[in-house]
Amino acid sequence: MSQQGWTHWTGRAVVLARDNIDTDQIYPGRFLALTNRADMAPAFFADWRFDVDGRPRADSPFREGQSVLVAGENFGCGSSREHAVWVMQDFGIRAVLARSFAPIFRQNAIANGIAPVQIPADVWQELTQDPTARFEITVDLLAGQALAFSTQPLVLKLFQFSLDPFDVHCLRNGVDPLGFLLSSVDLQKAFLQNKSNRHSLQVYFSKGEST
Amino acid sequence: MTQFLRVGSALLKKDNSTLSRPRTLLDKIWEKATVVSECADHPAVIFVDLHVLHEVTSSQAFAALQKRGLPVLHPERTLALTDHAVPTASPDSRGRWPFASEQTRHAVETLQRNSQANGIKCFALDDDRQGIVHAVVPELGLTWPATVIACGDSHTSTQGAYGALAFGIGSSEVAAVLATQTLLMKKPRALRVELTGSHKPLGVTAKDIALAVLAEIGVGGAQGGVIEFCGDAIPLLSMDERMTLCNQSVEAGARTGLIAPDAITFADLQQRTGVPVGTEFAELCAQWSAFKSDEGAVYERTWTINIEKLSPRATYGTLPALSLALDENIPAHPPAGCDEQQWRAGLEYMAMEAGKPLRGTRVQHVFIGSCTNGRLSDLRLAAELLRGKKISPDVKMWVVPASRSIKRAAEAEGLDQVFKSAGALWRESGCSLCVAMNGDFIPAGELCVSTSNRNFAHRQGPLSRTILVSPLTAAATALTGQLTDPREVL
Numbered sequence: 001m002s003q004q005g006w007t008h009w010t011g012r013a014v015v016l017a018r019d020n021i022d023t024d025q026i027y028p029g030r031f032l033a034l035t036n037r038a039d040m041a042p043a044f045f046a047d048w049r050f051d052v053d054g055r056p057r058a059d060s061p062f063r064e065g066q067s068v069l070v071a072g073e074n075f076g077c078g079s080s081r082e083h084a085v086w087v088m089q090d091f092g093i094r095a096v097l098a099r100s101f102a103p104i105f106r107q108n109a110i111a112n113g114i115a116p117v118q119i120p121a122d123v124w125q126e127l128t129q130d131p132t133a134r135f136e137i138t139v140d141l142l143a144g145q146a147l148a149f150s151t152q153p154l155v156l157k158l159f160q161f162s163l164d165p166f167d168v169h170c171l172r173n174g175v176d177p178l179g180f181l182l183s184s185v186d187l188q189k190a191f192l193q194n195k196s197n198r199h200s201l202q203v204y205f206s207k208g209e210s211t
Numbered sequence: 212m213t214q215f216l217r218v219g220s221a222l223l224k225k226d227n228s229t230l231s232r233p234r235t236l237l238d239k240i241w242e243k244a245t246v247v248s249e250c251a252d253h254p255a256v257i258f259v260d261l262h263v264l265h266e267v268t269s270s271q272a273f274a275a276l277q278k279r280g281l282p283v284l285h286p287e288r289t290l291a292l293t294d295h296a297v298p299t300a301s302p303d304s305r306g307r308w309p310f311a312s313e314q315t316r317h318a319v320e321t322l323q324r325n326s327q328a329n330g331i332k333c334f335a336l337d338d339d340r341q342g343i344v345h346a347v348v349p350e351l352g353l354t355w356p357a358t359v360i361a362c363g364d365s366h367t368s369t370q371g372a373y374g375a376l377a378f379g380i381g382s383s384e385v386a387a388v389l390a391t392q393t394l395l396m397k398k399p400r401a402l403r404v405e406l407t408g409s410h411k412p413l414g415v416t417a418k419d420i421a422l423a424v425l426a427e428i429g430v431g432g433a434q435g436g437v438i439e440f441c442g443d444a445i446p447l448l449s450m451d452e453r454m455t456l457c458n459q460s461v462e463a464g465a466r467t468g469l470i471a472p473d474a475i476t477f478a479d480l481q482q483r484t485g486v487p488v489g490t491e492f493a494e495l496c497a498q499w500s501a502f503k504s505d506e507g508a509v510y511e512r513t514w515t516i517n518i519e520k521l522s523p524r525a526t527y528g529t530l531p532a533l534s535l536a537l538d539e540n541i542p543a544h545p546p547a548g549c550d551e552q553q554w555r556a557g558l559e560y561m562a563m564e565a566g567k568p569l570r571g572t573r574v575q576h577v578f579i580g581s582c583t584n585g586r587l588s589d590l591r592l593a594a595e596l597l598r599g600k601k602i603s604p605d606v607k608m609w610v611v612p613a614s615r616s617i618k619r620a621a622e623a624e625g626l627d628q629v630f631k632s633a634g635a636l637w638r639e640s641g642c643s644l645c646v647a648m649n650g651d652f653i654p655a656g657e658l659c660v661s662t663s664n665r666n667f668a669h670r671q672g673p674l675s676r677t678i679l680v681s682p683l684t685a686a687a688t689a690l691t692g693q694l695t696d697p698r699e700v701l
Binding site for chain 1: 243246247251252253254256258260261267268270271275279281284285287288289290295296312314315317318321332351352353355357358363364365379380381382383384386387390391392393394395397399430431434435464466484485486487498530549550552553556646647648652655665667668669670672673674
């Protein structure tokens with residue numbers, strides 16, 4: 001949940017030139033029964049990295065040491081499973097650069113110290129033009145800037161991105177929103193005095209339903 | 212952190228400037244739920260009236276609370292259910308459930324243990340109220356209009372059918388709700404789908420409408436928004452049908468779907484246990500009636516669909532938005548906004564060809580169930596079509612009621628006998644083949660025609676293939692062994 005904060009990151013990128021990569025790809029459902037975080041790592045893009053017999057796939061885009069993930073539109077769509085972000089973190093990913101993000105994935109990423117960086121169309125073009133390019137990407141959260149660099153072909157692309165101040169605050173200080181919410185719990189008392197906010201399970205159980 | 216801790220009384224004041232202009236249903240629920248307003252420094256703090264837990268996304272959240280030494284703030288607003296990991300094969304003669312693995316058993320037992328330790332009610336396998344969260348909560352009458360309902364599952368959107376702002380959250384947020392009963396959220400954008408028409412054509416169900424809506428919006432077209440379904444076709448839809456519609460709204464990228472409560476909603480709630488009786492219920496209905504969009508309320512975008520023009524649909528790719536009417540051929544090119552390369556990869560994965568008909572595709576499995584289409588009315592539709600008939604010997608058909616109470620009701624009507632006589636498997640309630648983590652799965656290369664909600668690659672098992680359809684189309688397909696337009700057998 002809470003972790004080391006960061007403001008700058010430089011790392012090798014894995015470029016997934018696809019839109020709508022869903023959380024079933026990132027963390028297949030059959031691994032969802034795992035409750036121990038330490039056991040989850042093999043699930044990370046399991047069907048992209050391994051064949052049905054568990055052998056490594058030759059066409060897997062993933063390599064050890066990659067720490068920035070690049071993808072297209074609507075990254076992380078589908079299931080709300082935070083497992084997708086946990087295994088991404090365990091793989092070493094610190095930032096996801098995508099054309100756009102599914103809303104729950106975005107929240108989950110920030111809660112785990114992974115920056116969801118939205119990239120403009122021209123940057124996406126540059127990053128996906130040549131599938132043989134190997135990019136190194138620097139993300140500067142405070143400046144709201146990122147730099148993508150590849151030697152062969154030679155590409156040097158600096159671009160701006162915007163993150164909400166609160167999201168930057170969470171990422172740089174390694175906090176999730178829970179701390180903030182705890183500080184506002186007292187404000188609920190007034191809220192709960194309002195008669196229209198009385199919904200709870202009590203009506204159900206007061207009717208003699210067994211507990 | 213300190214710069215964000217200035218949560219003063221000034222922030223508590225609701226933004227009154229919004230009162231003068233016409234408001235959407237979302238505006239009204241949002242205002243009611245706001246504990247601290249959104250400002251430049253932080254998102255809004257939203258109160259969660261009801262928090263629902265299941266065994267897959269909650270254990271890490273309980274662990275986080277324990278690590279920080281935090282109690283569960285409102286156990287009386289929290290309900291736990293087991294659905295994702297539970298076996299759908301029946302218990303043995305000694306009442307032991309055939310869990311697929313020690314892991315799935317452990318996941319269920321962990322939820323029971325965490326619930327008990329924190330004073331949270333848990334309806335697990337030993338409780339006859341067990342079932343898929345999004346089916347059980349409305350069944351109990353706990354889905355109240357104008358409330359906020361959160362659960363660590365994206366299809367919490369199902370309950371938007373009752374006019375509740377109901378949405379999925381991640382496990383970190385589950386921890387936040389357990390500890391504070393609140394969420395930090397930016398207000399989602401208001402979107403609208405207007406359904407027009409005075410009747411549903413033959414063979415067209417809420418699922419076909421949902422698939423048509425997704426095809427219209429596209430898979431990410433509603434990203435981060437809340438889709439309000441409205442229009443003169445809404446009164447034609449039962450609560451079950453509305454739930455199917457709202458359920459699938461997340462497949463367009465939305466946080467959730469929403470339908471303003473009406474007489475149909477109130478009549479449904481009145482027969483449930485979780486609401487008060489008599490004048491107290493009448494008072495609530497009067498309050499809830501105000502929760503509808505004002506004339507002239509502004510939406511960021513509106514899509515309009517005439518349901519009279521629809522016919523039964525099925526998906527053909529690996530995205531729920533890629534669907535077509537069963538009498539159409541697979542198009543030669545992807546729809547606007549869909550990446551061509553991914554579209555082709557999806558067709559290849561599905562072993563389908565552009566330009567070819569979808570109808571007639573040979574199938575090995577048919578699944579009727581899930582939070583999308585596992586309710587009693589869905590089972591009735593399918594059973595009516597199968598009554599007195601036999602399914603194709605080439606097809607393995609799974610019928611999995613969404614909840615224990617739906618299963619009992621179906622058995623009381625003899626639907627289980629209809630399915631069994633036809634040659635289908637009648638299973639215990641749970642998520643089953645929709646999430647395929649409980650031991651139920653589709654083998655590599657095989658095709659499942661499914662009433663569930665996602666046709667992503669590998670979703671129902673590694674290299675499994677999925678076609679999303681209505682319960683009617685699923686039943687018609689089971690009869691013939693190939694994807695069939697239900698109008699041919701009705």
